[in-house]
Amino acid sequence: MALRSADRALSPVDVALRVAIVGLALSTGYIHSTLGGVLFTLNAIGYLVAAVAMVIPLPLAVRYRWVVRLGLMGYAATTIIGWAIQGPYYTTAYIAKAIEVVLITLLAIDFARMDGNPVTVIRNEVADLQAKFGRRSATNSSNA
Amino acid sequence: MKRLFLSLCLVVLAAITVACSGAAADNPASAGPVDPNAPVITAQNMAFSPTTLDVTANKAFSLTLDNRDGAPHNVAIYTDSSASSSISVGEIVSSNKSTQQVPALKPGTYFFRCDVHHDMTGTINAK
Numbered sequence: 001m002a003l004r005s006a007d008r009a010l011s012p013v014d015v016a017l018r019v020a021i022v023g024l025a026l027s028t029g030y031i032h033s034t035l036g037g038v039l040f041t042l043n044a045i046g047y048l049v050a051a052v053a054m055v056i057p058l059p060l061a062v063r064y065r066w067v068v069r070l071g072l073m074g075y076a077a078t079t080i081i082g083w084a085i086q087g088p089y090y091t092t093a094y095i096a097k098a099i100e101v102v103l104i105t106l107l108a109i110d111f112a113r114m115d116g117n118p119v120t121v122i123r124n125e126v127a128d129l130q131a132k133f134g135r136r137s138a139t140n141s142s143n144a
Numbered sequence: 145m146k147r148l149f150l151s152l153c154l155v156v157l158a159a160i161t162v163a164c165s166g167a168a169a170d171n172p173a174s175a176g177p178v179d180p181n182a183p184v185i186t187a188q189n190m191a192f193s194p195t196t197l198d199v200t201a202n203k204a205f206s207l208t209l210d211n212r213d214g215a216p217h218n219v220a221i222y223t224d225s226s227a228s229s230s231i232s233v234g235e236i237v238s239s240n241k242s243t244q245q246v247p248a249l250k251p252g253t254y255f256f257r258c259d260v261h262h263d264m265t266g267t268i269n270a271k
Contacts, residue, residue, distance in 0.1 A: 086262070
């Protein structure tokens with residue numbers, strides 16, 4: 001089985017990518033925080049939380065960093081789609097969307113480098129879960 | 145390797161610089177000239193005041209937005225609350241004033257809103 005991202009040390013390129021992703025997430029989060037209103041503020045908080053989740057050295061966060069990557073990609077994509085539907089179309093918004101496009105691109109590169117094929121990752125995780133639950137139910141039945 | 149690292153650093157630095165100046169993108173110099181006789185709509189604490197504006201029908205007029213919030217706002221006038229057909233869309237400004245030209249309106253009721261914050265709305269009565 002291939003090494004998970006949590007199992008291998010970070011190269012300088014990995015670190016650079018991670019720094020870039022956090023910087024871009026914080027940048028677009030900052031822009032949203034200046035727009036006022038509940039929706040934009042929540043969006044900014046979302047980017048802040050995702051940026052922290054990308055680097056926090058907690059074992060759980062490290063283990064499920066791939067979820068954070070996919071989640072942040074989806075979050076940025078949803079933000080772009082939401083903006084495309086309802087605007088507004090002006091300079092600051094275009095800057096934020098450009099940052100989000102670069103963010104998604106870097107996240108995809110980071111995912112490919114650290115985790116490989118997303119379908120394989122999800123399949124492995126499902127297999128892990130099934131094995132864990134299978135083991136647990138086997139232990140329960142032997143104890144009964 | 146070093147080159148890639150430097151490139152990524154430059155991308156992030158550029159993004160942070162642009163993000164921090166993002167609000168300033170709608171800079172005061174780009175706001176339209178302010179007409180002292182124009183009806184004024186004030187944006188403060190994420191709300192318009194007044195929310196109902198009476199204007200003379202069949203006569204073009206200038207409308208000034210006095211945005212006292214740090215958040216960006218504009219006044220966009222639409223035929224109705226579906227906001228599907230715009231009549232006059234003002235410039236988005238932060239902590240600044242801007243004046244827009246509104247074409248002559250036939251007698252009736254029109255809807256206006258901030259295009260950034262759709263919950264900021266009001267009504268224009270052309271009589």
